[in-house]
Amino acid sequence: MQYTALFRGINVGGKNIVKMAALRQLFLNLGLSKVQTYIQSGNVVFESDLDEPSLLDIIYAGFDEHFGFQCDVMMRNIDEIRFLIEQLPITPAEKSAAELADSKTEHLYVYFLSDLPKQSVIDAVCRKYEGEDILRKGTRELYFLCHQSVRNSKLAAAIPKNFGTSTARNWKTVCRLYNMLEAL
Template identity: 45%
Template sequence: MRYLALFRGINVGGKNTVKMKELKELFSELGFTDVSSYIQSGNILFTTDKNISEFSKEVADAFTHRFGFSVPIMYRTKAEMLILRDRLPFTAEEIAEAERQDPKMVHLYVYFSTASMSQQEVSGIGERAVVKDRDIYYLTEQSIRLSKLTTKLNKLSDGLTARNWKTVLRLTALLEE
């Protein structure tokens, strides 16, 4: 089965630096095949016959041993990423309106969680989030760095990591190859 591993908080602001080449090597050493990475923010694609419960602790332990620190790791299957992509809760008009506010900013993100969260919608001035199972879709009119809502979102789960929508689409396409 084809999987995506999303590492939280590596290569951000000069902290928790991990070279993707070394991370890919780690996955290959653990017996995974077709290992590849996408950008420097900790996205690893791989294939295995094992299920997540069989390999997640092994990966976490090996990562900590090799790099000297631990981070949450979220896993998604190809099927889960296709569903995530196809159930985007925002209309093209809502996205276009957010983008008109500041065309230079990224406005659409997905937060990935290690655990299920209660279905809900949360909004603030110029920003909105929709929680669906282990994913949060987040749309903002401003920079995510100015968000008041992201603090609330981060309290919904201990292990969250965000990727912008362009990255989500690219990762999904890579899983389909």
């Protein structure tokens, strides 16, 4: 099965520095095959016959032993990534409106969660927010569309506070990872 591992909080602000070549080598040393990394934010695609819980166990242990610190990891298989792309709950009109607000920034993100998001929590978070940004539920993801920079979004800032462990990737990265998974 093809998987992607999405690391949270590495190579951000000069902290938790991990070279992608070293991360790739770690995955190979763990016995995983066809390992590739994508950009410096900790995206790894690979193949394995192991299931997700077993993979997470060996990746967490190997990462801590090799790099000397712990880091959260979200895992998804190729079918889950395909489904989240196919089920995008943001309309083309909503995406276009955001892009018109600022053409120089990324607007569409996926927050990968360790737990299932509850619609009641999404509704409560959105009720507290005044603005044009959109937050929608996925399976183990949240889809987020911002009209300005994600760094300036109050709604984006509320996501980690209300949904536990998560890591975000922009839509272009999600699509690129899927293409890499298909090519393995």
